[in-house]
Amino acid sequence: MNKHTLFGEGYSHLIPLLLFKKGNGIVHSRFTNGLNIKMGDSLIFIGTTKNGFLPFGIHLNERDTALAVFSVNNGEAVSWNERTNSIEFQNFMISLDRANPFKNEISELKNDQVFESSFTRFSTHLMSIEERTGLDVSIRDFINNYKGFNDQDTTGIDMYLMLLIKAAITSDESLMDKAFRYFLGRGNGLTPSGDDMIVGLLAFDAVTHFLSTRFYDKLSELIENESITTDVAKEYLRYAVKQEYSSTVSDMVNTLANGENENFEKDFQNLLGVGHSSGLDTLFGILIGMLSFKTKKTN
Known part of the structure; x- marks a missing residue:
């Protein structure tokens, strides 16, 4: 059975390496604006940009975020599928194919x-x-x-x-x-x-x-x-x-x-x-x- 696919809109430039290194995890916590998954000892946030673009974030639009939060349970298994470039949950997957990487740059104090x-x-x-x-x-x-x-x-x-x-x-x-x-x-x-x-x-x-x-x-x-x-x-x-x-x-x-x-x-x-x-x-x-x-x- 093909799982329903949600498409991420953006992700931190640090996320791909984390996904490739860890591979498997669980749903850690859910709340209104998104959810956290835990892979190894690291968290990845999946949700809206209400609190900004997060350095450990994969961001979805509000509709897809609500659907993702509704569709998961804490403790549910999660895995990274390198072939499809997707994070797989029990009932759906989140693809990074259409998402753009971002990095929140830091300036230097002028004087x-x-x-x-x-x-x-x-x-x-x-x-x-x-x-x-x-x-x-x-x-x-x-x-x-x-x-x-x-x-x-x-x-x-x-x-x-x-x-x-x-x-x-x-x-x-x-x-x-x-x-x-x-x-x-x-x-x-x-x-x-x-x-x-x-x-x-x-x-x-x-x-x-x-x-x-x-x-x-x-x-x-x-x-x-x-x-x-x-x-x-x-x-x-x-x-x-x-x-x-x-x-x-x-x-x-x-x-x-x-x-x-x-x-x-x-x-x-x-x-x-x-x-x-x-x-x-x-x-x-x-x-x-x-x-x-x-x-x-x-x-």
Whole structure:
């Protein structure tokens, strides 16, 4: 019996190698905008571009996404058929024959003047947001109080945010370990808020390269060797370590790096709209990255 075929519209340039290497897997999770399949220890997202073009994504239109989500069950077997260039499910297949590969490119920060201008605009925009982050932080209060924070009086999450900034600009592995263990896996959802924040921090480093290699190595050690967060958050972090991000994230940091005013509002709102609080948490992480970069430059 011939299976019904859905056609992908686009896929990350990293997907083919992953499919060829892994071959077989299962349906990991389903939700409104798509589903995740697990092959080996890696996830592949199949669904719409509502949250941007994902570095581990195969994207379908909304109609085909709804059909795919309706037609599968968690735990169902999945396989890659190299001959037909398709991912085969129990009741249908998804072909990549008509899909185009994409790569979400990352820019380099133009200069210090652009950074200062982007920092002012970005922080001003964040201060206009009433909602608190997924970790119950008022970004407005954090920005207002940031310069007055000190080691003796800072408590609660503010203390760990300052710890993370210190870990980002020093080579102190114990600080890195303490900060990562506090934020990784902290919060609700498929991607906990603390993880989204770390992704934002790494995304700003992708345009500035101020973090140490050890910072990346320490993060990788934790996510690969310990059950410290969710499978989906782990996947986003794995790609972030390789400086691969969703288009909503890369567009935002590229706009900051280039000092572009034309796309700023659109890119900001696109990222803000991701998930329940994921977008805001990622934006806050980008701010933490900018503050870390700013602090390192002045030290």
